[in-house]
Amino acid sequence: MNGFAIAIDGPAAAGKGTLSKAVAAHFGFAHLDTGLLYRAVGAKTLLGVEPIEAALALVAEDLDAEGLRTPDVAQAASRVAVIPQVRAALVDFQRAFAARSGGAVLDGRDIGTVICPDARVKLFVTASPEVRAERRFLELNAKGDPSTRAEVLADVQARDARDMERVEAPLKPAQDAVLIDTSDLSIEDAVAQAVAIIEARTNGG
Template sequence: MTQSFTVAIDGPAAAGKGTISKAVAAHFGFAHLDTGLLYRAVGRRTLDGVDAIEAAQALTAEELELGDLRTAEIAQAASKVAVIPEVRAALVDFQRAFARRAGGAVLDGRDIGTVICPHAEVKLFVTASPEVRAERRFLELLAKGAEVTRAQVLADVRERDARDADRSTAPMKPAEDAVLLDTSDLSIEEALGKAIALVTAQRPTGL
């Protein structure tokens, strides 16, 4: 199969875009890339003292499989390196090549529909209120044994939102032609159903 088909899914932390992206990719048999892992991998290297730009330029696919990239500390480091224009530029080609691979691809992040894949066949912006997202993240961290409070997590969510939305390069925002999916009051099944229906409507026959 040589046909490419790109699904771009953007949105803030803990809105559900990762879960939806993985499920959509699995449903249609598309490849999936959580682009946030690229920035987490770079962020992790900076915690070891490596320069962020150097880490981004030398990043390999294998680094995305090493260790737990989903800790709160690495998430904060990832958000900080993501505002560096040279870091973002170094990771663009990796993402674009993945997006146009044969057989279909789903990419989730914060600037997929606006910067990385502005011509994606499907664009979805998944969001939820800061309070709902903070509660989801709080329960997730609690399950991992982290010692955090709801107030701390909400503050982190708001801080990260502001940093992602206000950065000078590729700020987080919905693409003009993206479909907005607010998951604040939706179950994962309901949100996934809406996403699958959207992709189904745009998917070419035979893909």
């Protein structure tokens, strides 16, 4: 299935990463969490590297670096993502991945609107800020992170504001994206919805 790209966008902790991995596994497609690109750049800036320099020098191995899922790196990723030159430096990497043979699933915040505007299927996965914050809190708490629920909610809201209000590639659904609200859905139900939508497109629906 050459060039069959699936774009999955949405805010932090909406479940798009888990859903994207499951969808990719179901169809046997390659998967790219594009947020890791920005996390890898953000992690380098925390070590003192200038953001644009970090983006231009990024290699695939950087996506396997330790500590990319920490709150500090997440905030750094959100900060570098508003820099137009950083986004431009990472576009080619993402588009080349999307065009690979055998099908590809990309998840992020501007896949359907900027990176793959011609993707065969576009999904926008969301949930209420409170639900997303609770998910993130439980995830961090399980890792021993001392953040409170209030702090995590404030962090989610700050990231939403940055992502949605940035001038370059703001977070928003593509006009032809199908919305999946996971606030009251199990991951199994969300994946089932996504698979049904994709299969309808695969079959010419």
